[in-house]
Amino acid sequence: MTPVIDMRGVSRTFDGPSPVHALRDVDLTIEAGEYVTVVGPSGSGKSTFLNLVGLLDTPTGGTYLIDGIDPADMGERHRSALRGDRIGFVFQSFHLIGHRSALDNTRLSMVYTGVPRAERTARARTALRRVGLSHREHALAATLSGGERQRVAIARALAARPSLLLCDEPTGNLDSTTAASVLSLLDELHADGITLLVVTHDTGVAARGQRTVIIRDGCLSEGSRRCPAAPGPGPPRTGFRCATSCPKPPPACSPVPAGRR
Amino acid sequence: MLARPGRTALTGLGTVIGITVFVATLGLASTAAGQIGDRFDAMTATEVTVTDQSNVDDLPGGVEPGLGEDPEKAAMAVNGVTAAGSYFVPDIREPGGESAQGSLLPPGPPGTEPAGVSVDVLAVSPGYFDAVHARLAHGRVFDSFHEENTQPVAVLGRAAAHRIGLNGVEHRPTLFVGRHPFTVIGIVEDVERHPATLASVMVPRSSAMETWGAPEPGMGENTLIVDTRMGAAQQVGDEIRVALRPDHPAALQVQVPPDPRTLRDGIDNDLTGLFMALAVVCLGVGALGIANTTLVSVIERVPEIGLRRAMGARRSQIAAQFLTESAGSGFVGGMVGAALGAGTVVVVSLFQGWGPLLDPRTIAAAPLIGAGVGLVAGAYPAWRAARTEPAQALRS
Numbered sequence: 001m002t003p004v005i006d007m008r009g010v011s012r013t014f015d016g017p018s019p020v021h022a023l024r025d026v027d028l029t030i031e032a033g034e035y036v037t038v039v040g041p042s043g044s045g046k047s048t049f050l051n052l053v054g055l056l057d058t059p060t061g062g063t064y065l066i067d068g069i070d071p072a073d074m075g076e077r078h079r080s081a082l083r084g085d086r087i088g089f090v091f092q093s094f095h096l097i098g099h100r101s102a103l104d105n106t107r108l109s110m111v112y113t114g115v116p117r118a119e120r121t122a123r124a125r126t127a128l129r130r131v132g133l134s135h136r137e138h139a140l141a142a143t144l145s146g147g148e149r150q151r152v153a154i155a156r157a158l159a160a161r162p163s164l165l166l167c168d169e170p171t172g173n174l175d176s177t178t179a180a181s182v183l184s185l186l187d188e189l190h191a192d193g194i195t196l197l198v199v200t201h202d203t204g205v206a207a208r209g210q211r212t213v214i215i216r217d218g219c220l221s222e223g224s225r226r227c228p229a230a231p232g233p234g235p236p237r238t239g240f241r242c243a244t245s246c247p248k249p250p251p252a253c254s255p256v257p258a259g260r261r
Numbered sequence: 262m263l264a265r266p267g268r269t270a271l272t273g274l275g276t277v278i279g280i281t282v283f284v285a286t287l288g289l290a291s292t293a294a295g296q297i298g299d300r301f302d303a304m305t306a307t308e309v310t311v312t313d314q315s316n317v318d319d320l321p322g323g324v325e326p327g328l329g330e331d332p333e334k335a336a337m338a339v340n341g342v343t344a345a346g347s348y349f350v351p352d353i354r355e356p357g358g359e360s361a362q363g364s365l366l367p368p369g370p371p372g373t374e375p376a377g378v379s380v381d382v383l384a385v386s387p388g389y390f391d392a393v394h395a396r397l398a399h400g401r402v403f404d405s406f407h408e409e410n411t412q413p414v415a416v417l418g419r420a421a422a423h424r425i426g427l428n429g430v431e432h433r434p435t436l437f438v439g440r441h442p443f444t445v446i447g448i449v450e451d452v453e454r455h456p457a458t459l460a461s462v463m464v465p466r467s468s469a470m471e472t473w474g475a476p477e478p479g480m481g482e483n484t485l486i487v488d489t490r491m492g493a494a495q496q497v498g499d500e501i502r503v504a505l506r507p508d509h510p511a512a513l514q515v516q517v518p519p520d521p522r523t524l525r526d527g528i529d530n531d532l533t534g535l536f537m538a539l540a541v542v543c544l545g546v547g548a549l550g551i552a553n554t555t556l557v558s559v560i561e562r563v564p565e566i567g568l569r570r571a572m573g574a575r576r577s578q579i580a581a582q583f584l585t586e587s588a589g590s591g592f593v594g595g596m597v598g599a600a601l602g603a604g605t606v607v608v609v610s611l612f613q614g615w616g617p618l619l620d621p622r623t624i625a626a627a628p629l630i631g632a633g634v635g636l637v638a639g640a641y642p643a644w645r646a647a648r649t650e651p652a653q654a655l656r657s
């Protein structure tokens with residue numbers, strides 16, 4: 001089966017007075033339905049990586065195939081449709097429209113995907129209920145607390161029913177109880193067959209995935225992988241981690257010359 | 262846009278002013294033209310006057326001055342003439358040199374104080390009453406019978422009748438002009454041209470000539486008033502010389518109204534041109550205002566643009582969003598401007614005593630023009646918005 005995400009030697013360099021190599025030579029394959037967590041220190045390139053995966057940005061080197069297709073070969077219309085229909089984003093800084101209500105913000109993910117107006121509202125309400133925010137649906141986003149905003153951002157991504165969900169620190173602003181409910185929501189989505197990519201600082205969150213990748217200084221390396229014998233969601237099962245089955249040793253992370261793309 | 266009504270209003274201001282000037286200019290121009298047109302169309306445009314004044318020295322030997330044989334009949338034969346009548350002012354001075362007085366009683370013997378009031382007498386042909394569009398208050402006007410038989414009858418203008426003290430003709434009152442009696446057969450209530458009629462005593466030409474003598478030909482004392490069909494005055498003016506004096510058309514003076522079209526074009530060109538230029542300048546300023554605000558809005562909403570792109574919006578949809586906003590504020594500006602412009606026309610007309618005249622198409626076009634201006638103004642900001650890269654946009 002074609003992997004959902006297939007990266008070969010992907011890099012992203014930001015031009016400037018001193019070019020920033022935010023990602024270097026990333027090789028990664030993610031199959032449909034996988035639940036992958038991404039960890040790494042601040043500024044290591046995790047958000048840059050998610051942007052590339054979600055077609056919000058284009059690599060400056062290497063090839064990236066989504067569903068086996070190079071986005072550069074798609075038309076703008078096709079790329080936009082893919083972002084709208086197939087990919088869901090939960091941004092690190094939420095990106096809600098402050099002067100709109102929680103419901104409006106949630107509906108926004110379906111505005112460009114051809115979901116009929118009435119259904120948008122129904123789906124938005126359901127999504128808000130799933131993140132426990134039904135009672136705040138008419139509150140303006142600007143008046144919500146950080147944790148509430150984060151959950152509206154999650155509801156917005158859910159409402160569009162993506163098959164690839166990219167979450168940047170989805171529990172960063174949540175107390176442990178709410179975080180737990182969001183995490184079990186992610187487990188449900190995983191069980192539904194959605195491909196999940198979750199960036200986190202929290203090792204507990206990272207352990208919820210089937211597989212963890214580490215980004216350090218723009219270099220991506222494979223972390224631990226749960227035993228194939230114990231797939232699927234469930235409570236953390238650290239005991240099942242078997243580092244030895246990790247098929248690919250972390251690649252050596254040598255400084256890449258600026259010229260190399 | 263709707264979330265920030267204050268700014269939208271400010272943005273539209275230039276457009277509002279531009280459209281206001283535009284509508285007010287067109288409205289005032291058409292209103293002013295309408296006034297001229299009104300006066301014009303009603304009477305002046307259908308009036309041709311012919312006098313027999315001619316430079317006698319210029320006339321070749323043997324050619325007589327004058328309006329010719331039966332000018333009324335000759336004029337009626339011209340195509341486009343609806344009525345024609347001639348008049349002259351007889352010399353009603355008494356032998357002593359004083360002007361004759363009009364009274365309802367026979368005057369005393371010569372030398373006594375003249376009784377009555379001074380009157381003006383007009384010797385008119387029967388067609389005259391139609392030619393000036395006379396409306397009768399009492400009785401009737403005289404006809405060709407009176408003219409042909411030199412009947413001593415008179416028709417009074419309303420003002421003249423009032424002065425003399427006459428308010429009915431049932432008893433066939435006799436009016437003395439000096440010592441000459443005339444039977445009053447009618448009183449004219451109103452006329453639409455040659456208002457001197459209302460203050461005069463009208464008598465048949467033949468009677469006047471018998472009583473006071475004929476006017477001197479070639480001295481401009483004989484005047485023919487011709488009423489024409491609308492739009493026919495110019496043509497009638499050309500043809501009537503030959504109709505009256507086929508032997509020597511140059512013996513006549515003909516007055517025709519100025520061509521109404523030339524007049525209106527004049528107004529259109531001078532006044533309207535200037536103000537339209539002003540309106541265009543205002544619209545230009547309005548467009549710059551919209552462009553500026555839309556650009557600020559684009560820059561301010563870069564993260565939102567990034568978000569919408571992430572949610573699946575195409576570049577064209579982002580562009581359309583901002584074009585809709587700019588066209589919308591232009592449209593609203595156009596509507597407000599149309600209202601203000603129409604208001605201006607009404608207020609100015611009120612002070613000028615004009616009937617406001619505004620083409621509904623101008624009003625209908627105003628919001629569309631506003632929207633068009635907004636669309637043009639929004640083009641660059643919309644293009645900027647569409648070009649925004651989502652990842653970069655989401656960082657800012």
Ligand SMILES: Nc1ncnc2c1ncn2[C@@H]1O[C@H](COP(=O)(O)OP(=O)(O)OP(=O)(O)O)[C@@H](O)[C@H]1O
Nearest residue numbers: 014020022041042043044045046047048049092656
């Ligand atoms: N548009 C850009 N222009 C220049 N540098 C950039 C740009 N985007 C990211 N970077 C740089 O790339 C590096 C990686 O940034 P990124 O946002 O991916 O980090 P991160 O791993 O998500 O960090 P955090 O955990 O704090 O969110 C940083 O050094 C950042 O300054």
Ligand SMILES: [Mg+2]
Nearest residue numbers: 046047092168
């Ligand atoms: Mg980040």
